Amino acid sequence: MKNKTSYSKAHAKYLKKLKTDKTIVIFWRVVVIALFLGLWQLLADTGIIDPFFFSSPSRIFETIFSLASSGNLFIHIWTSLYETIIGFVLATLIGVFLAILLWWSERARKVMEPYLIVLNSLPKIALGPMIILWVGSGPGATIVMCVLICIIITIISMLNAFVSCDHDKILLMKSMHASKFQILFKLVLPNALPEFISVLKINVGMSWVGTIMGEYLSSRAGLGYLINYGSQVLQLDIVMASIVILCLLAGGMYALVLPFEKKYKKG
Amino acid sequence: MDKFLQYENLSYFYQTKESEIHALDNVNFFVKRNSFSSLVGPSGCGKTTMLSLTAGLLEPSGGQILLEGKKIEKNDGRIGYMFQRDHLFEWRTIWQNIILGLQIQKKHKDEKALAFAEELLKKYDLYNFKNKKPRQLSGGMRQRVALIRTLVLNPSLLLLDEPFSALDFQTRLNVCDDVYQIIKSEEKTALLVTHDISEALSMSDKIIILSPRPATVKKQIELDFEGSTPLKKREAENFGKYFELIWRNLS
Numbered sequence: 040m041k042n043k044t045s046y047s048k049a050h051a052k053y054l055k056k057l058k059t060d061k062t063i064v065i066f067w068r069v070v071v072i073a074l075f076l077g078l079w080q081l082l083a084d085t086g087i088i089d090p091f092f093f094s095s096p097s098r099i100f101e102t103i104f105s106l107a108s109s110g111n112l113f114i115h116i117w118t119s120l121y122e123t124i125i126g127f128v129l130a131t132l133i134g135v136f137l138a139i140l141l142w143w144s145e146r147a148r149k150v151m152e153p154y155l156i157v158l159n160s161l162p163k164i165a166l167g168p169m170i171i172l173w174v175g176s177g178p179g180a181t182i183v184m185c186v187l188i189c190i191i192i193t194i195i196s197m198l199n200a201f202v203s204c205d206h207d208k209i210l211l212m213k214s215m216h217a218s219k220f221q222i223l224f225k226l227v228l229p230n231a232l233p234e235f236i237s238v239l240k241i242n243v244g245m246s247w248v249g250t251i252m253g254e255y256l257s258s259r260a261g262l263g264y265l266i267n268y269g270s271q272v273l274q275l276d277i278v279m280a281s282i283v284i285l286c287l288l289a290g291g292m293y294a295l296v297l298p299f300e301k302k303y304k305k306g
Numbered sequence: 307m308d309k310f311l312q313y314e315n316l317s318y319f320y321q322t323k324e325s326e327i328h329a330l331d332n333v334n335f336f337v338k339r340n341s342f343s344s345l346v347g348p349s350g351c352g353k354t355t356m357l358s359l360t361a362g363l364l365e366p367s368g369g370q371i372l373l374e375g376k377k378i379e380k381n382d383g384r385i386g387y388m389f390q391r392d393h394l395f396e397w398r399t400i401w402q403n404i405i406l407g408l409q410i411q412k413k414h415k416d417e418k419a420l421a422f423a424e425e426l427l428k429k430y431d432l433y434n435f436k437n438k439k440p441r442q443l444s445g446g447m448r449q450r451v452a453l454i455r456t457l458v459l460n461p462s463l464l465l466l467d468e469p470f471s472a473l474d475f476q477t478r479l480n481v482c483d484d485v486y487q488i489i490k491s492e493e494k495t496a497l498l499v500t501h502d503i504s505e506a507l508s509m510s511d512k513i514i515i516l517s518p519r520p521a522t523v524k525k526q527i528e529l530d531f532e533g534s535t536p537l538k539k540r541e542a543e544n545f546g547k548y549f550e551l552i553w554r555n556l557s
Contacts, residue, residue, distance in 0.1 A: 207389050214361050214387040215407040215459065225410070229397045 094279040102280040116284060118261040119250055122178050123292070126185025127246040131239065133186070134193025141194070142201040142227065143219070155195060163187045163249075167256045181253030181261065188249035189242045196241075200234035201227050232303055239296045247289050262288075310339040310495055311360075311463060315369035317520075318355055329355050331520035332369070337497060337512070342489065344498040344506035347516030347524075348556060353499040356521075357465045360497065361387050373463060383411075386461030390468045392452035394440035400451055401427075401436045407459040423458045430454060430488060445473050446481040453485055457492055464489060466498040470505065479537060482509065486536050503552050507545060508536035515555045525555050 076096045082088045083095035090098060106112035141148045166187060170180050204227050212222045254263025262281045269277030318330040329352040337343045345353050358364045360371055362382040371378045378385070394403045404423050408414045427433045430450055440448055449469060456464065469485065470478045486509050489496050500506050506513055510529055517524040529548060531539045539545065 205393070207391065208393050208395075210363060211387070211389060211393050212410070213363060214385070215410045216383065217410045221410050225406070226395070229395070232397065 091273075092275055094275045098276045099279045099283055102276040103284070106277075106280065112284075115260055115262055115265050115281075116288070118178065118258075119254065119263065119285075120288060122181045122185060122253070122261065123246045123250045123288075126182045126189065126249055127242055127292075129182070130186045130189030130193055130246065131242055134190045134238075135197050135235070137190075138194045138197035138201060139223065141198050142223075148198070148202075155191065159191045159195060164252055164256075167252070170253075171257050176257035177259070178261075180257060181250055181263075184253035184256070185246050185249030188252070189245045192241065192245065193238055196234060196238050197231060200231035204230050236296070236300050236303060239299065240293065243289065243292045243296055247285070247292075251285070308338050309336040309372075310341075310374060311337040311497070312372040313369070314372065316356075316359065316366055316371060317368040318352070318359060318364070319367045320355070328520040330359075331522045333516075333521065333523055335514050335523050335526060337495060340493055340495055341511045342486070342496045342498070342509055343512045343514060344500060344510040345514050345516060346500060346503060346506050346552065346556065347521060348518050349501060351516050351519050352521040353501075353516065354467055356516075357387070357467050357497070357499055360463075361385050361465055383459075384462045386456035386459060386464045388452060388456050388464065388466045388469045391472050392440075392445075392448040394448055394451060394455075396440055399437050399439060400432065400443070403440065403451060404455050404458055406455060411459070419458065422460070423454070426454045426457060430484075444477070446477045446484070449473065449481050450484055450488070453488060457488070457494070462495065464494045464496040466496060468500050468502075469498075471500075471502075478505075482536050503549055503556075504540065504545075505536075507548055507552070508539045513552060515552060527551065 079093075080096045083090040083093060083098075103112065106115075141151060163184065167184065170183050170187075174180050174183055208226055208230075209222060212226055217225065250261070251263035251266070254261040255267050258264040262285050265281040266278050269275065269281065313333050313335050316330055316333040317328075320327050320329055333356070345356060347353055355364065359366055360378065362378050362380045362385065365380070373382070373384055394400075395406070398406070401423075404427065405414055405420070408416070408419050408423070413419045424433070427436060432447065432451060432454065435443060435447065440451070443451065452469075466485075470482055473481055482505060498506065498509060507529065512529065513527045514523055515525045515527070516522070527548070531542045531544065
């Protein structure tokens, strides 16, 4: 192991450059959002755009504040959040489990292939009315929608990762007399970990799509409901405020997945 | 005569959609205990098929393979297989890779087996890398780990399927030497498949030349060299003569 002090000056310079680069990027990120918000506010204040239709940062802030002080906002956030998390977890778990079953039986895989393709291409929103008839309106229907949207892509991605496992590695396991269970748990599953992490990242986005779509269809609470309500009563401030909160929540959930990726990359 | 590993009228057909391919036809030869033999042959002649049959991963269409007088069965515990690439699992440390076979066979709590694994690591200069991940090791070291992973299960026969072909030339010569010494000092019998004539020459006591498909034994050559290690053998006087003999039989 080399000591830190034994590196040349060029190394220190290089490190400094990396740090400066990072600072510059962060600086510009702040500039972009500040410019965007400032310009929006300015255009709204001067009447170039109509704040009734386009809202404005200050109006959004006020709306969030008033919704929050009445307590309603938290009910909506909580409803959407738990629908999304339950949908996300269920879809990921069931999807991975079904992918394992399809990996296990080549025959089942061949049989199911065309159906998976059709289900994947089908816009899941088309099933909306049926879902409401079957599970009733409310959080249940939203969760089902959320699961439907995430699960097919989970199955397809994970199955792809499982079957693309190096054939020689499987032979190696077999030459050591591994059972199919051992091949699955010691090789195929750990080997598919990078793919699993990208599925998690995709599902964060997809589960929010599912939740908002589900809430559009029929609901009494949630951010999707709030957006729908806001547009019906022509209160664009409510719509915009909900979207801002949605951005924050989705970003936060994504940030929760990131450590997994980092840990894996290090590991 | 000591027929440690014996092939008797071995033949093999494999099926494709278009046709049936006759890969091996009446292969007959034997290998002595603690010897190092190499199979060479034109590409696609069924060398790897021979190894898969020997490892019990495939079943012969005709004839049989005997190891110590006993027929080789599916998942025969007496055989260790080393592949072209090291196939170390990136998510496991070196130590975890080495005890993979022990875990599979539920021997990972067997003190004796673990002590043996540790001893092998120490003996072949990998002990300090025990807790490293495979990607932190050089190609040559990785191949040594792969060999130890096989040896930990204490097989009586080692099958090597072009184990050096993924390495660059310089590393290859050194790893070739290392692997040879490890196999010799652990007193294993080895059967190597390669398309590299000088590699086969430098490692083997005996070379079996296979004909094009359907492969059968074309010629067997017992080698006799002055040198003791693969690198020294390459400098031996008769190396060139043997090389030419084999090359002529291949083309």
